[in-house]
């Protein structure tokens with residue numbers, strides 16, 4: 001048995017093809033050795049760009065490369081990273097061509113195609129190398145061929161995933177071999193400029209209203225009103241799981257505040273994952289915003305503007321610190337260059353001293369600003385803030401000698417409080433729970449859907465399980481296919497809502513599963529076969545039958561048990577599954593996946609050939625238990641493993657029990673299910 005480095009899975013991934021144009025022309029004019037060096041040189045640069053952007057280099061073919069994001073492991077925002085890489089690749093080659101001494105390299109150009117969707121990731125082909133295959137890959141290659149030199153074209157799913165970050169332009173659909181329908185394509189124009197403003201993910205065209213957060217809004221309002229008469233800073237953290245609506249609440253609150261309190265100074269900003277290691281990045285952004293500076297304009301003119309603002313502030317009342325020193329310390333923090341005139345200024349001797357100095361000056365600066373009107377600083381995604389910014393923030397909210405009447409409102413995922421437990425004591429924490437949705441609220445949140453029948457809206461509400469992000473992703477998918485279509489085919493719509501997973505959601509949940517250890521992820525995948533609710537006993541039989549992916553094979557029973565328990569513990573710690581009290585099977589610990597999408601995504605990752613086996617062993621395990629519901633569950637698992645006559649046998653046993661109980665409705669359903677299973681068995685036999 002080979003144990004592979006990576007598991008074989010069906011995954012959601014983003015695939016990039018890039019091809020260098022113009023090598024052939026160059027090769028005709030140059031010596032072979034020069035060409036060979038040139039090619040090596042270029043690819044070592046381009047490969048580095050891909051790897052820096054988190055991509056997996058799948059293979060080089062001719063003058064091109066194929067790279068993957070989302071396999072072997074997914075991360076947050078793979079599609080975004082792939083498109084960033086595409087732009088960086090083009091830029092890197094252009095840069096090379098400009099600087100190269102070799103004649104005519106400026107004729108070299110890169111074409112890039114990017115596409116997202118389901119792939120099979122595994123060991124394929126005669127060389128048995130890890131790669132991804134499938135339609136998603138073929139389309140990415142086709143998009144690359146269709147791109148003009150020096151440009152990037154992305155497919156439909158990628159376009160949907162990145163449109164909040166990149167400017168895109170729809171192209172006329174592209175014909176592809178082996179596809180009846182032409183494929184939708186978008187050209188990447190560039191990055192949108194608003195990336196560091198607080199945003200909530202939303203398709204620009206879809207009108208949405210915030211619902212079910214009245215209590216939280218008034219709570220924030222009360223904190224604000226209290227802060228108006230307080231002389232100490234108020235720090236409020238809005239926390240909650242991914243997509244629960246933290247950013248949206250912050251946005252709505254800040255808009256309301258600016259309407260109701262025109263003299264309030266509301267400064268909004270957000271941390272980004274890619275700047276989480278840039279010291280003081282958040283404070284840099286805050287100062288930029290407050291003083292109306294542009295992020296990419298650290299020029300002399302802006303420096304003077306900043307200096308002037310500080311001088312004005314410091315002239316208003318006396319201070320122990322000279323304005324020039326504030327300009328110097330805070331200006332350097334922002335990134336201004338002060339090489340010429342730093343001679344007369346004090347220098348910190350240690351890192352601690354420097355930090356204390358920055359903290360004191362920030363405090364005084366904010367205090368002086370607060371005299372001009374209520375000062376409210378909003379910082380979203382604090383979980384991604386750099387350490388120095390967090391420490392500075394923390395040092396400000398500690399009670400000080402000087403008064404500091406400001407309100408700071410942070411949005412953060414729960415992880416921040418796990419990493420910095422001391423924040424619990426320093427702040428008011430508002431944890432957002434699920435939004436209790438019903439049909440009327442769905443209609444209110446999405447006016448476009450108002451005309452849809454109630455039972456469809458109800459289905460949407462129940463599928464989203466109180467998570468507005470889930471909700472919005474499902475709605476986007478629906479709206480895209482057209483409301484008339486939905487009204488004409490309500491039954492299909494319902495089953496689509498029940499069975500399909502929007503691509504963005506799938507990518508996000510897959511990334512969360514990938515954050516687990518391999519054992520724990522294997523446990524999650526095995527558990528997903530059992531269902532939203534699963535039992536340790538069922539996991540054991542799957543683990544024993546698990547010969548495909550290699551992690552848990554050929555191991556003594558106790559080792560398997562230990563791995564399962566470890567894996568389960570981690571799933572629980574990651575809040576992806578929870579143990580349930582009072583299991584149906586007396587000696588079987590019962591667990592439940594946090595939400596049904598998580599279960600569905602885990603399930604979708606299992607290769608089809610393994611699924612069949614897993615379902616069979618679960619069916620056999622379940623069939624040993626008495627009680628109608630186990631018989632029915634067993635039958636359903638047999639059906640999924642294609643063993644229809646065993647399924648029929650289980651339905652029949654359930655039928656006998658229902659007969660004894662004279663439960664008429666049940667009898668009728670079970671009879672037809674038995675018959676259906678028998679028929680399916682006969683048909684399967686006929687088809688060989």
Ligand SMILES: Nc1ncnc2c1ncn2[C@@H]1O[C@H](COP(=O)(O)OP(=O)(O)OP(=O)(O)O)[C@@H](O)[C@H]1O
Pocket residue numbers: 199200201202208209210211212213240241242243244245246247248249381413435445468469472
């Ligand atoms: N109460 C609500 N009513 C309607 N839509 C909402 C509500 N809350 C959030 N949304 C929408 O749901 C989506 C996810 O919300 P949001 O981006 O605020 O989540 P988040 O908690 O900030 O997630 P993350 O942890 O990823 O930052 C957004 O499109 C947002 O507009």
Ligand SMILES: [Mg+2]
Pocket residue numbers: 200246247248380381411
């Ligand atoms: Mg957010």
